[in-house]
Amino acid sequence: MPQRFPQFMALGEALTDLIRVQGDHWLAKTGGSTWNVARAVAALGVPSAFAGAISQCHFGDALWQASLAADLDLRFLQRLDRAPLLAVVPQSAPPSYFFIGENSADLHFDPQSLPQGWQAACQWAHFGGISLAREPLAQRLMAVAEQLHAAKIPLSYDPNFRNLMGPAYLVTFERMCRLAQVIKLSDEDLAGLMPDVPPEQAVARARAWNPSAWWLYTLGARGAELLTPQGHWRAAPPPVELVDTVGAGDASIAGLLVSRLREPSASPSSHLAAAVAAGTAACAQAGATPPSLAAVRILSAQVQVLAA
Numbered sequence: 290m291p292q293r294f295p296q297f298m299a300l301g302e303a304l305t306d307l308i309r310v311q312g313d314h315w316l317a318k319t320g321g322s323t324w325n326v327a328r329a330v331a332a333l334g335v336p337s338a339f340a341g342a343i344s345q346c347h348f349g350d351a352l353w354q355a356s357l358a359a360d361l362d363l364r365f366l367q368r369l370d371r372a373p374l375l376a377v378v379p380q381s382a383p384p385s386y387f388f389i390g391e392n393s394a395d396l397h398f399d400p401q402s403l404p405q406g407w408q409a410a411c412q413w414a415h416f417g418g419i420s421l422a423r424e425p426l427a428q429r430l431m432a433v434a435e436q437l438h439a440a441k442i443p444l445s446y447d448p449n450f451r452n453l454m455g456p457a458y459l460v461t462f463e464r465m466c467r468l469a470q471v472i473k474l475s476d477e478d479l480a481g482l483m484p485d486v487p488p489e490q491a492v493a494r495a496r497a498w499n500p501s502a503w504w505l506y507t508l509g510a511r512g513a514e515l516l517t518p519q520g521h522w523r524a525a526p527p528p529v530e531l532v533d534t535v536g537a538g539d540a541s542i543a544g545l546l547v548s549r550l551r552e553p554s555a556s557p558s559s560h561l562a563a564a565v566a567a568g569t570a571a572c573a574q575a576g577a578t579p580p581s582l583a584a585v586r587i588l589s590a591q592v593q594v595l596a597a
Contacts, residue, residue, distance in 0.1 A: 322418030541568030
């Protein structure tokens, strides 16, 4: 019997956030931008996998168990006898963070060891996060992205800017924008990637690299915009009791992608409503908890989308 592979694949990093909560007390939380997207897509009902490498220590155990709980296809998660990748957060307000991951497990991810034939079932692949700023992993992932693009498998990309993305990262940023069919950018991403360029000019510059792409531009509490060759739409989030904004951006791109996969003939405004609803639903939960499909459907009906 032929193997069944997931429709959606996110490739990148899964890591552990070490957050100082009080004095010398630290809280370990599973995370990683692309890993969060894979979990959110699975929670919204699309068979999903995360392709990356994690450690065999306690931190890797937690990521494995969380991946299992999220119903991700674990055949794509590699476990290696290497150090874990850690994001250390000494304070949250104002945010302060740094990464520990020299020669860590994520850097040794081997795309050649993935199950044979998975590309034939893949209907969408997602890239982004710090994985594209960490060598030698970045070049391996870029090679996979280019192979999938050549095979006409749709790609999405979210840079998810972090402070280790220096000026040299702009080459990767442009390269991925040219490959992807859907690109998510936040106002914070643009401020980090193009600090000397006004936001509207930065968006226009990036769109010029790939005018046919869909661009999801998220604006935090102000909602999001969707820019496509067919038009430009803006949506504000429906009111919810704010619990935590962690993972909202990852949920929003997941909501957009699932909407496109499930209802490819729906209008762009409908897809934008799904994205904003998913991001809003994530804000109503603690941590990077994937939103439920029921919550997203309820909130989608409350999102007001206007042509810009």
